[in-house]
Amino acid sequence: MEQDLMRILTGGWVAQATFAAVRLGVPDVLDGRRLAPEEIAEEVGAHPGALHRLLRLLAGVGLADADGDDRYGLTPMGAQLRGDALGPLATLYGEDYFASAWDGLAHAVRTGEPAFEHVHGEPVFAHLAGDPGKAAVFNAGMAAGASFFRGVPDAYDFSGARRVVDLAGGTGALLATVLRSSPAARGVLFDVPEVVEAAPAHLSRMGVLDRCELVGGDLFDSVPEGGDVYVLSRVLHDWDDERCAVLLANCAKAMEPGAELLIVERVVGQDSYLPLAFDLHMMVMTGGRERTEAEYRALLTEADLTPGRLLDLPLGMRLLTATR
Numbered sequence: 001m002e003q004d005l006m007r008i009l010t011g012g013w014v015a016q017a018t019f020a021a022v023r024l025g026v027p028d029v030l031d032g033r034r035l036a037p038e039e040i041a042e043e044v045g046a047h048p049g050a051l052h053r054l055l056r057l058l059a060g061v062g063l064a065d066a067d068g069d070d071r072y073g074l075t076p077m078g079a080q081l082r083g084d085a086l087g088p089l090a091t092l093y094g095e096d097y098f099a100s101a102w103d104g105l106a107h108a109v110r111t112g113e114p115a116f117e118h119v120h121g122e123p124v125f126a127h128l129a130g131d132p133g134k135a136a137v138f139n140a141g142m143a144a145g146a147s148f149f150r151g152v153p154d155a156y157d158f159s160g161a162r163r164v165v166d167l168a169g170g171t172g173a174l175l176a177t178v179l180r181s182s183p184a185a186r187g188v189l190f191d192v193p194e195v196v197e198a199a200p201a202h203l204s205r206m207g208v209l210d211r212c213e214l215v216g217g218d219l220f221d222s223v224p225e226g227g228d229v230y231v232l233s234r235v236l237h238d239w240d241d242e243r244c245a246v247l248l249a250n251c252a253k254a255m256e257p258g259a260e261l262l263i264v265e266r267v268v269g270q271d272s273y274l275p276l277a278f279d280l281h282m283m284v285m286t287g288g289r290e291r292t293e294a295e296y297r298a299l300l301t302e303a304d305l306t307p308g309r310l311l312d313l314p315l316g317m318r319l320l321t322a323t324r
């Protein structure tokens, strides 16, 4: 029991060690290779002895392993920390402003107020709007943590979709995935103006820019009309019930009868740990929350939308449909 408790108490150190390895570029240097600590240190510009100790811990938690000559390589899980996999998500979680928001958790629990604002003096999205460097790291982290997007066109049939509107769609990773699966569909990417401005490069790389309309705006004012499929991916969990009611009412207002809304989120209740960890993460970052299926259905019904099917996506994500 004490061992288990010590694991919990030191879990933050393991996360910090992982962030440091990613910041140093260790996973990319070890991609497909097995090297001695001195060789890795040379390539990433680190102190060999200190790096060796970092590698030993990474091996201890299953991210790396060493052969009989003490040469280190990545395990399949560790390989997920490469820059072209989940590395940008680790970079985001390791950012000082992101991690230090958790210092305000006790305040958030005491008062119900978001920790981020207490610690940093402004809401997280205002913070990002004022700092393009942080916004770029945030958007890259969101895109990297979105490998489950590939499963969206498998779970939901977009073949009849004409105009897909991705609300608060970031730089368009999900919209691009959907449009690539549905060559006849066009897309509307809606987000705050600073984020939408950064989207063309990503959409162009995915080969769908010519089928996309980019709209900068505020979800709480109004959302674009005329879509037959609307998407809210990892958006409702950013907001409390009152704000969700406003933005879902705006969706309902913009949607024609028969149009469909797809809610992509983690759903509390299906497994015990990750949705609950993300629930506190949302309490810290935005004052939002992760919800049960019943809570999502109630929010949709209150906005005059009819909840439909709950579909499984990869990585424990879910897709809930709703019709106008």
Ligand SMILES: C[S@@+](CC[C@H](N)C(=O)[O-])C[C@H]1O[C@@H](n2cnc3c(N)ncnc32)[C@H](O)[C@@H]1O
Residues within 6 Å of the ligand: 125, 142, 143, 146, 167, 168, 169, 170, 171, 174, 190, 191, 192, 195, 217, 218, 219, 220, 232, 233, 234, 235, 238
């Ligand atoms: C957690 S990210 C999700 C991005 C994307 N949908 C995904 O699943 O990767 C939340 C997004 O909401 C956007 N956002 C925040 N406040 C907004 C507002 N008032 N109006 C429009 N977009 C907003 C942010 O810029 C960000 O891209």
